[in-house]
Amino acid sequence: MATRPAVQSSGRRPAKLSRESIVNAALTFLDREGWDALTINALATQLGTKGPSLYNHVESLDDLRRTVRMRVVKDIIDMLTTVGQGRTRDDAVMAMASAYRSYAHHHPGRYSAFTRMPLGGDDPEFTEATREAAAPVIAVLGSYGLDGEEAFYAALEFWSAMHGFVLLEMTGVMNGIADTDTVFSDMVMRLAAGMERR
Template sequence: MTAARPNAPAVTKRATKLSRDGIVNAALTFLDREGWDALTINALATQLGTKGPSLYNHVDSLDDLRRTVRMRVIGDIIGMLNTVADGRTRDDAVVTMAAAYRSYAHHHPGRYSAFTRMPLGGDDPEYTEATRAAAAPVIEVLSSYGLSGEDAFHSSLEFWSAMHGFVLLEMTGVMNGIDTDAVFTDMVVRLAAGMERR
């Protein structure tokens, strides 16, 4: 057995260095585990192993943090929809995007909740512009059906409304015991058929 060195310095655990990006990333993870309503500065600080005031060196307030989280989620959703729709058109694109949207909501319930917490036409012009940008991948696909302008934008809202309603019914357990995969696929195919008729 090797004896410990008598004058060896004590090993201390180094605190995680905080940054705005690191705090936002931690908030995203927190959301999926605890939910939107549980997100507070102190709760997040506890997860990060620090105290609430330390976070205020990087975020102005809880509202600032929540807004930043929403903007990040919108960016992630836009990126995800663009990726899955790349090279696809019409029914193939609609079905693929719908499946990806539903999967995102189920895998990231807290982030999805953040995405739906503010109105599309609220008092925050940057957020309003970002939420409209989230419709861009859908509008691009709808253009392959010959839709454009306000008609395409309204159709994208109809598409989102159908997806959101279905996802909420699933997540709240209303559809337990039903083959939701089959119902979802049928719904999306009907939506695509409606685009075709337009």
């Protein structure tokens, strides 16, 4: 008696795989399961297929993770550029900081991917991409009279403050101890005031 091929419980065939569809699935997977859970087999299960079929489109788990990181960096650049458009000084700084914080909370897995690789590591393309991610912030810092290396390091300081605050929120450290929205706004405005004095 002939055996029938296995059918997914949903009754649908797996979607046709491509590098783009795999990366998109990985981004969704990250936000649900987290960075450490991302493996080829786990992602393949989400896609309703087997691990080896993914290797027709990605070279390795490292290749997939690097591609995901690059995609997240691009998304962050696009987001910061969009919210900063037409704004200057404090208005732009607050808009960018709020968008950054919102992105981290809505996409925790993607945000984790963004911060899992050294900014000055041994991947020149990723290093260049992360410097480009600072470009929208550096452009705004120009409205405070900062430019060149001074603007780059000011942007790095600003990002460090944002990351620290977001991380404390995401890990629950700040739960119930303060009105975090007010604390965040006050912190951003103090940073902006420091840019002006600088």
